[in-house]
Amino acid sequence: MAKANVATRDNPTSGNRLANASVSIESAPPASRISFRATPKGAKDFGKTLDLDLPVKPGQSTSKSTLSALWIGPDEWLIIDTKNPIDKLMPRRENANFCATDISHRNVAFIVSGNGAENTLCASCPRDLSLSAFPVGSASRTIFGKAEVVLLRTGKTSFRLECWRSFSPYVWDLLVDGAHDAHI
Amino acid sequence: MLVIHCPYCQADRPELEFANAGEAHIVRPDNMAEMTDAEFEKMFFVRQNPKGVNLERWRHIHGCGRFFNAIRHTVSDKFLKVYKAGESRPSDAEIAELMK
Amino acid sequence: MKPSGQQQFRVPGRGSRIGARSVSFSFDGKAYEALEGDTLASALLANGVHLMGRSFKYHRPRGVLAAGVEESNALMQISRDSARTTPNVRASVQEVYDGLQAQSQNRFPTLNFDIGGINNLLSPFFAAGFYYKTFKWPAAAWDKIYEPFIRRAAGLGQAPAEEDPDRYSNRFAHCDVLIIGGGAAGLMAAKLATRKKQSIIICDENPQFGGWLLSDTDIRIDGKSGPDWAAEAVAELAAMDNVRLLNRTTGIGYFQQNMMVLNQRITEHQSKPAPDETRERMWQVRAGKIIIAQGAIERHMVFPDNDRPGIMQASAAQSFLNKYGVAVGSQIAVYTACDTAYAAAFDLAEEGVNIPIIVEHRTDIADDLLAQANELGIRVITGAVVEGTGGKLRINSVTFAKQNGNDRETIDVDALITSAGWTPSLHLYSQSRGKPQWDEDTQRFLPGESPQECVSIGACNGTDDLADIFAEAAKCTGSRATKHVIEDDVSTMGGLIGATGSSADKGKAFVDFQNDVTAKDIALAVREGMHSIEHVKRYTTNGMATDQGKLSNMHGLAIASKLLKKPIPAVGLTTFRPPYTPTTFGSFVGHSRGNLFDPTRQTPIHAWADENGAEFEPVSQWQRAWYFPRSGEDMHQAVDRECQTVRSVAGVFDASTLGKIEVVGPDAAAFMNIIYTNGWDKLKPGRAKYGIMCREDGFIYDDGVVGKLSNNRFHVTTTTGGAPRVLNHMEDYLQTEFPEMRVWLTSTSEQWATIAVQGPKAREIIEPLVNGADISNEKFPHMSVVECKVCGVAARLFRISFTGELGFEINVPADHGRAVWEAVWARAEPLGACAYGTEAMHVMRAEKGYIIVGQDTDGTVTPYDAGLSWAIAKAKPDFVGKRGLQRPDLMSEGRRQLVGLATKDPSKVLEEGAQIVADPTRPIPMKMIGFVTSSYWSGTLGKSIALALIEDGNNLIGKSLYAPMADEVIEVEVTGTVFYDTKGERLHG
Structure with missing residues (x-):
């Protein structure tokens, strides 16, 4: 069988990186992702399988090692594993109480960190991202310029920003634009 | 830009995350096929578009993704109430109370 | 005094704002x-x-x-x-x-x-209404005379013709308290609010905070001068983490739910801005509470020839002296109806400027003002009016008299400063949808109730006394009042709105300087029937210049009110609209230009197409490979070659932009039955089906092939542009009409790169790359789907065709898209296959009569109209559009139906959109019975082909119709929609 070079994953902003005195932005390494939809029971069951409870409160996330579960909607979670392959993550069989869809390649992530991270994001995101309104561990789907994104606050001054693959050059350019004003 | 309270996220969110989805409480009957032309016209084409209190649907499309209902005053743009899809229409008395 | 042109009017020792450099x-x-x-x-x-x-x-x-x-x-x-x-x-x-x-x-x-x-x-x-009266006739004069005249006259200055090279940015911000205006009121409110641990933004349009305190050198606050007190307050605020001070920043618009837009100017004052420095920044601030401390604006006096250079507001003269150390003349007369002008006059007199006269319109004024004037040797005439001024390019004389006309006198001056009192700035309050209230005692509009979480304090609230202002600042921040010793605060007593003098006066008494509106123009407008201030405003253009009537509105209103014999509130106040001050387009646009104007989406295979010479076309936000010209080929030749290569050998096509939705759950099939017109119960896992969806009204909404992966899981495809709205449409029905269904919808459009391989050699190309599936014709017939591996990665392989040829669509995870494409290409190229673009795809699908939703349908076409009645499962009890399709007008005979058109001259290619008539000899406008939706040159068939929506088209097959064009009438024959391989044998190859 002919083989293509599929050992590595490639996306439009792979390897992008920028840093100034206030903020650093970099394209995150490829990750495994599941869009997980479920009834409350389904969510509980899958949490056991993952050994990570899925968050039940709006806007929250849970994480353990390289695995994170983000509350997106009342029956929707985004599961991200920055290390393990998708096969290890996906539930083995279908279940009437949930639906897991592999979206590993649908999304591209950026890591935005530094004292100016919040300002960088606020150039294009209308949400209140102050620590009091969006504390560490907060997760939300929102809008970034004209692109839909998922935002996860991983630390006081660090965020993970996920967007759809084809929007990543646009989101990158917006982040670079925001980084310019990050010190303000 | 409005701030809209999403009843599923239980939080205020900027309007940019939402999409308006037209008038609320228009029931699609189970027996669609048996509707008369007049009933179909009313159900599909006729809308109130009031000046004042409007019962409307929104979708938190760039947020939790859920459709929900809202009572908004179209002059002041104030949201008097938001509630989840499927919850019953507030009574006129309740709406009058919210107006106060 | 220094010689002319060398700052000879600079006053040493004055000027809180200026430096030595x-x-x-x-x-x-x-x-x-x-x-x-x-x-x-x-x-x-x-x-x-x-x-x-x-x-x-x-x-x-x-x-x-x-x-x-x-x-x-x-x-x-x-x-x-x-x-x-x-x-x-x-x-x-x-x-x-x-x-x-x-x-x-x-x-x-x-x-x-x-x-x-x-x-x-x-x-x-050129009196009021001139334009309305003059440019009506004769009609022929409009484009020859009037329009060129108006165009030349319209607007002041020149817009740059080049692209703006500067950077503009946007910032969303949130705070507990936003304070607009950094004068005494705003600064005090900020100082007090910080004690509440609130996050605060305070902005001021000027370079320095302090407001009027910078112009008034007499006042003492706790023993400090105004500028000193302001500087200390700013230093205190700047040291706090929870305060953001924005100078050179104007609150330009107040919107719903306490959204305030601020325009910050960053480099306008810099000699050499850094090349990449942001020029202006737009702040979109959502505040828990907004404190408006905009201050007040002094009105000028309205009297004949009140517009000569050298005539200005008294407060302006005072600011020029005290902020900038400039005397606005050496021989300055004063015309006033307000106490504040005296402070200006006294400050100037103290610097040795000659103040020959204060013409006081009022008859009674405070004794201490008179005494102080007397002390400084300034003559005051009360109950008097200025009747006129002299001078050409600068005022050189002023004529005044008692109001009864007695004691007329003309004296030489080189400046005249005037004050008709102060107008509280209600712009932002009004934009917050507040209703200004008329205060009869002080003859001014003041803020009424606040419809939003906002409060006006200080001069914009009609509060002029500094002690009262500080008390307001305390109250609005919920703080206990602080104690201050305030000395030498200036009285703001007095004021006058409207014109002084009589209507018999010669000369123009300007109300609105920028638009040259005089008191007489307003009187004329009233005489000619304009009785509402909104009409007066538009008829005279009073207040419609770029200053938006900051000086003129109240005067215009008072003049109209007097003539109409109606109280001012009954005449009405014009609406204040954002922006408060003129704002550049660059600031509004912000970063939304160039590549940040709108996302440009590219597929995982885009770079390959680019490297291989593709031309691209935009399809919604996507850029798609349009055709792949080889050297020397034009588009027509490239597309011909691509089509014929696909039909004779094979072609590879990037279909990644197609929308994809995964429909999953125990009720997935039941849900599909509702959304699509087709029936889904009988479809077996591993099989695919072409589906049509309608809106409730029965018109086609979208289409696409759907593969059933398992009993609970469908892989749905949509049109490229339709993907977001189709998902929204499905979610709407699922969440609000059928919430009991256990179904989940997930967009997977971007999870998969989709590589279509079409043509007789398609199987030969991909077979060696496929693992885990038998793709022989027997095991994997047309309209099949299988999950397998392609090039070693998990893939969803479809046997489908949008060309009418044997075809496959390989879906692989997007990050592997290019690698797999290259592996396919490495097999395809040696076999003589080509890469083809969207144009060839369009031609080939049209040859087969496959519709494109949005091109061959326009939102008024039913599946019946489009010849797709076979896709409607009539036996289903319900589906979206079932009832709509039963509407009488949708069932009536003679609707526009999709048919093919063959031009009598096969070399003629119809224009898409061309109108079709039955009888081209009829006089224009002749009846149009339809139009061309798709039209191409078919190299394969050696003739033109077209699809068209034609009234009663199905019954006209074989008949001649006509497309009347500008220079000819093209005769066409109505045909079926399938032009090539009408039996459909090739796709089963």
């Missing part, structure tokens, strides 16, 4: 010196230059009126280079920087001698 600038090409901190207006005045512009309509010489944003006359063109040139900049706002170049506007050839000044002599013809 000299800067040089030019005005109309002439070089001048200024001091750091000067505005363009103060710098010109320091050099004795009062003539700064020409008025819009009459081209009258004008000088600066104000020291702030309300300036209406001194509008200038400020240029750094040809791309950075800004018209209509107020000289009183523009800070001077080294090398600044300013040009006066609205004059030819020079400011001193302006040919347009003849308009002034012709002014009887």
